[in-house]
Amino acid sequence: METSLVLQNLLSPPVLFFFLGVLAVLLGSDLEIPSPLPKLFSLYLLLAIGFKGGVELAHSGLGGQVLPTILAAVAMSLVVPLYSFLLLRTRLDLFNAAAIAATYGSISAVTFITAQSFLGVVGLPFDGFMVAALALMESPAIIIGLLLVKLAGPQKRPDSGAMGWGSVLREAFLNSSVFLLVGSLVIGVLVASFSPQGVEKMLPFTDKLFYGALSFFLLDMGIVAAQRLGDLRRAGPLLIAFAVLMPVLNALIGVTIARGLGLNQGDALLFMVLCASASYIAVPAAMRMTVPEANPSLYISTSLGVTFPFNIIVGIPIYMLLVKQLIPAG
């Protein structure tokens, strides 16, 4: 059964197209998804996942496990960067340690979506409020990352406009992916509550295309991740080990919390994936602006070149096995 779960994931179209993208780079094919087409797919995925999550949230309401789960998710996005930072600081300078720590406190929406698809394939249900948890985990880690730099960093650091709290908070809460995800979630709630025909008419767009668009986007992610492999040499074996082991540790903590919260198996997997995934969209962009002293090739190549492939290829089915062991079935 264990190999079957891994195989089922490996042989799903999204993961196979990810491999195809990696292969294109390794073999030297000139296949590319020219800019801004990847942005089209990424905007679409955020809009669709937000809208659908909002619709489901409107149906389930805010009672029961919803608030505790969301609070636990936000707490994880605050705590993970702290212990990641302490660990990384033994090897890296302040700036790089803080930037990587923030990256691992935040989440990867595409990993979450791939996990949802996986749940669809293995036939386990999950709740719409997990999308709210996803949306709320992106921002706190950014703020923790910058707080670390401010508190532990040199006092004579140029504190120009870019460094002001105003622009940090804007970067944290209004960056395009958080904004579109939260906005679509709210729209989903409103439409589902007040004009249900609107939901009907959006579904062919947000549902039917979703799996294909995810596959297409993962084809590009495979290309981009493989292009990052060269940077990994510079990152060194310890950082690579961090990029594999930290997600596993976070997933273990995640499954314990999920058990404590009494989440069902589907939601527990998603909760683990939120803890285990690292951001390669919102956080790198914020760190590039607020902590330019850190080296982007370090935090992008660990999260995008190691953790992301690890999670979608073997992480998700492994976490599923843990879920099956530790979380009582439906």
Added chain:
Amino acid sequence: METSLVLQNLLSPPVLFFFLGVLAVLLGSDLEIPSPLPKLFSLYLLLAIGFKGGVELAHSGLGGQVLPTILAAVAMSLVVPLYSFLLLRTRLDLFNAAAIAATYGSISAVTFITAQSFLGVVGLPFDGFMVAALALMESPAIIIGLLLVKLAGPQKRPDSGAMGWGSVLREAFLNSSVFLLVGSLVIGVLVASFSPQGVEKMLPFTDKLFYGALSFFLLDMGIVAAQRLGDLRRAGPLLIAFAVLMPVLNALIGVTIARGLGLNQGDALLFMVLCASASYIAVPAAMRMTVPEANPSLYISTSLGVTFPFNIIVGIPIYMLLVKQLIPAG
């Protein structure tokens, strides 16, 4: 019931996504739909609306109200710029008055599409030939605009190639949005008449995606419209008042004509929207080329920054209330 119509419109996905775009700009989010993705949606919407209109036109034929309605629509696109010009000329120079007048004589396809979606939500039918009216109202206003400049303008204006009638007519009848809309309409008629399986195979593309694509495009339109708000200060309160009151006046004239023509409620609303909407695609592009003396920020920001949001947010439900009062049901 009145508030319910307004709310039903406000809480539909397309309008909510328009608000989300506006909010992104107002809050300072970096959300953007990078070029040429908005063009993809705009080409798609024109192609889909043209094709579907053509298919319906093939079914309904050219009898009955079709020709009178189309003639009335074209007449409105000739008359509206004339009285708009006389009004605007009291405040503005010749060139700006003519350019804005032409803008209001022409139409906004996206406003029309939003009105169609609204009719879908309130459950009122409408006819395919209204798309033909839409297509035929874009060009005449452009020609009137330039005629006004030629007749009322200085004689020593450089009459280079760009100003020749050849390029004016090309701009009026062959600009990409008119051309694609009319072309898709004709293709829709041909396919529906001669190879009905072709209609079947196009429907998933032109129908199922439509609502989602419209929502996505309106997200961008919200961003673009909000970016124009700064220009409005330069335009001044009188021009802003014009941009709200002229559509209402044109809608009132429109509903009277629709009543005279005996249109059903759905077609009457679409007819009003054609009269009330202003162009921000074909006409600005044509004016930029043929009347470079006019200030684009004036005619674009009035039509796109005021009239367009006014129409899709409150105009359409208000016009619907008028329709319910003045046009006999079914």
Added chain:
Amino acid sequence: METSLVLQNLLSPPVLFFFLGVLAVLLGSDLEIPSPLPKLFSLYLLLAIGFKGGVELAHSGLGGQVLPTILAAVAMSLVVPLYSFLLLRTRLDLFNAAAIAATYGSISAVTFITAQSFLGVVGLPFDGFMVAALALMESPAIIIGLLLVKLAGPQKRPDSGAMGWGSVLREAFLNSSVFLLVGSLVIGVLVASFSPQGVEKMLPFTDKLFYGALSFFLLDMGIVAAQRLGDLRRAGPLLIAFAVLMPVLNALIGVTIARGLGLNQGDALLFMVLCASASYIAVPAAMRMTVPEANPSLYISTSLGVTFPFNIIVGIPIYMLLVKQLIPAG
């Protein structure tokens, strides 16, 4: 019945949108599908056709006619450039003759797709393995083209890195269109064999949108082909005659082979179209790099400006008539 087949093809949406694109250029409309949107459609079409072909291949297996058909297809892609070269060499220099010959040995995926749509309309089935034949016919012609230049060409040609066999083979087998087509085919086989739910979830993306996306892409192809018409004057009447007659000759040879192989009517038409079509994607890109001495406007404008429109407008229905004469019905 003969005119009806021609008409049915002419009045299908994809072909009508191709005409619309041509018309846009001839009338001087500024309609354009800005880059990289055409690439989006071309990537989508390759991915979808590969995936669907792979799924069908998994169901039919490799027995029966599959291997003989694929071998015959590859043989044609080796032989066609040879006799094309001998013919062209009587009029053109070595480099141009070799580049055009390679172009005609390879295939046009869009012509193939248009033929599949045509079969859908006339209601004839076809097999998934024909996509494998399509995928395998792109590369050999590239290699033959370069072999001709190497063997028949001047010995003192600069043999820099670009000319090495390594980069030629990469160009032939790993160019983006071959790579994506073969990759999607393999993914289709794997998914259909091991995770059938994955097929279910991909279908709305790869199937429902296909016809509309093809129409959209052909709109752009019409624009591009018509822009090439100017180059044709430089190409001269003999090359234009070649671009019409060579496809017909290859189609005739193709139908003979198809009869020998015992293919059904649908597969026979596709086989003819593979033989008759010329590449305007993979081969021109490869020739531009490996035989820069040849004039791209010659090989692109013959294949894209003449052979492609000829095939999709009148070629396909004519080949269908031949199939009806020569191939026994199912």
Added chain:
Amino acid sequence: MKRLDLILSERELQKVLQVIDAAGAPGYSVMRHVTGKGPHGAVSESMDFSSLGANAHVIVFCEQETLVKLRDGIQPLLRYYGGVAFVSEATPL
């Protein structure tokens, strides 16, 4: 050799390229999707979904003689529609 840099609205691009061709320049290069600001205000890509377009940047490497011919054709266009044109020295590599 001289290098001419032209920046102007995409809408007038065709006209300018015709002038460059007519002046007998040996070639030119065009970059589209240029945004900017000038005496006529700001130009962004946000109206790109319409045919209004943004600016284009044209580079021409040519001899002084060609430049003289170019000036006569291009200056009236820039004066009427806006845009800038600057010349600098350039030596072939």
Added chain:
Amino acid sequence: MKRLDLILSERELQKVLQVIDAAGAPGYSVMRHVTGKGPHGAVSESMDFSSLGANAHVIVFCEQETLVKLRDGIQPLLRYYGGVAFVSEATPL
């Protein structure tokens, strides 16, 4: 007249344009989607789906006086975030 060429990350573009505006330059032009390599490593378009963006190329034609003002605003940005700025001579066509 002078010509200033600036190449820097798209993320800092808004700040630089504000400096240019504040220095009273008569205008500027911007090309986005520029890739490249410099002391801080390679910049590609492959992260364009995130908001990380690529580089931008800014051209300003202005008088020597403006250039002096520009220097004070732009040099600290380039020193902190990376990027290059070069000046050459330019004559109006």
Added chain:
Amino acid sequence: MKRLDLILSERELQKVLQVIDAAGAPGYSVMRHVTGKGPHGAVSESMDFSSLGANAHVIVFCEQETLVKLRDGIQPLLRYYGGVAFVSEATPL
């Protein structure tokens, strides 16, 4: 300092960038999607759906010494595949 402007087909871009790297230039910037016309005819973006691509514009700011090394690597490529390369003066801001 010197400024080198290279315009050539996107297909040869990788080769040229390797030459620039090998010559020890401190950096370079690349703009793709450049169209144009030259001795080998017109290049448009209309074939962009194929991998034929359009042109690229490469800018290198470097010392005179680097330029000499660049010349030897780049001139054969331009002669064989087409494209132009021009040098002008540039002063750091």
